[in-house]
Amino acid sequence: MTRTSLFPVEADPHVDTTRVAVSTVIFTLRRGAGSEAPRVMLPLVRRTREPHEGRWALPGGWLDVAEGLDAAASRTLAETTGLAPSYLEQLYAFGAVDRSPTRVVSIVYWALIRPDEVAAAGVFENTEWFDASALPRLAFDHNEIVEYALWRLRNKVGYSRIAHGLLADQFTLAELREVYEAILKRRLDPANFRRQVENSGTLIPTDRFRTGSHRPARLYRYNQDVELADRGPLGIRH
């Protein structure tokens, strides 16, 4: 598969203009070999041009003049990674004067995606998945952007949203707890976790059980009545 170049250098750095770019932080979980705990991962794209040639950067590109912000985020994400999440949420606009050799305001989106959706996207040249807690030095201010997205993930996302965004349709409470442990980077007490989830009203127990080497564990599903993301009063999409 091919993709268009990120941040082509056709812009003259001496021209007194501001350009608008979009970038996306998209998180998934990946489980290592054996029983290793899942880790929060995100895709990065290796830059093939200056500035920061050779460095890893968030998927993204320039906003087209005839294209909305959401559409630009979806397009550039698909072109660089093949990923097409059902919903991208706007995270923040980054516009520090010195964040790039030319003046660039980046509208950053974020999303969660399930491991099976990642697998379906295939393999893209110059794109790799990284452990969010062990990143190299990225291009521009992208390390800072990822930190901000992780902070938002830790603080904002509720139980049901995690379940919907990162897990399969049905999952055990232990699997859900592992998601939380991966995001929060700490162990959670299983009994307390079970109590909190059951009190939240966001999960519905099914009649099915996961069987295996441990005792059977009940499968839960996400309560579809709970809204996945805060879209605002208008279901706003700009």
Added chain:
Amino acid sequence: MTRTSLFPVEADPHVDTTRVAVSTVIFTLRRGAGSEAPRVMLPLVRRTREPHEGRWALPGGWLDVAEGLDAAASRTLAETTGLAPSYLEQLYAFGAVDRSPTRVVSIVYWALIRPDEVAAAGVFENTEWFDASALPRLAFDHNEIVEYALWRLRNKVGYSRIAHGLLADQFTLAELREVYEAILKRRLDPANFRRQVENSGTLIPTDRFRTGSHRPARLYRYNQDVELADRGPLGIRH
């Protein structure tokens, strides 16, 4: 006092470029005559040029190429309204293709400001305060932006933040409740409200009382240990 023009028409609408603007939604409370309940108000600026000449618009202007986003929001707000809140929080980037005759991405900020700060700013030509729930048809998509800001205000802001942003340093629980009633547009049960606030840990009772026509009411103050706003892990300001 003078101010620079908003959105000067020097941009050629036929040029294939995107420009970046900043706008600010800044809310305060204003009490009418007598015992009338306070209302959520915001300042608007009458446009003196096309497009939308004569319509009211949010305070704002173009991003300067050598200026950060926060700085641009503060500058344009001060130039058009004289207001200088201690903290502007980024709200959302609005970038629909058809929101302006030329392509404009607006980074919108929001803030709360106390009535005494409003009074200190003085009077600016072409600037008036409007009841947020009874706006005329505004320029561009600014009605939609205000709706989004009101939604954020209703959903996100906690007790202590309201107290800090809209009230004087010391206030009674009845005054605080009126703030909530103005924002939520509904009456709240006084006893329930008192219980919720006392349980929140965000207010500290003082030894002073407000006296007047009613029985003396204790004054409370904001707990300074509670962070005013979500600035992210880095106290991020771009």
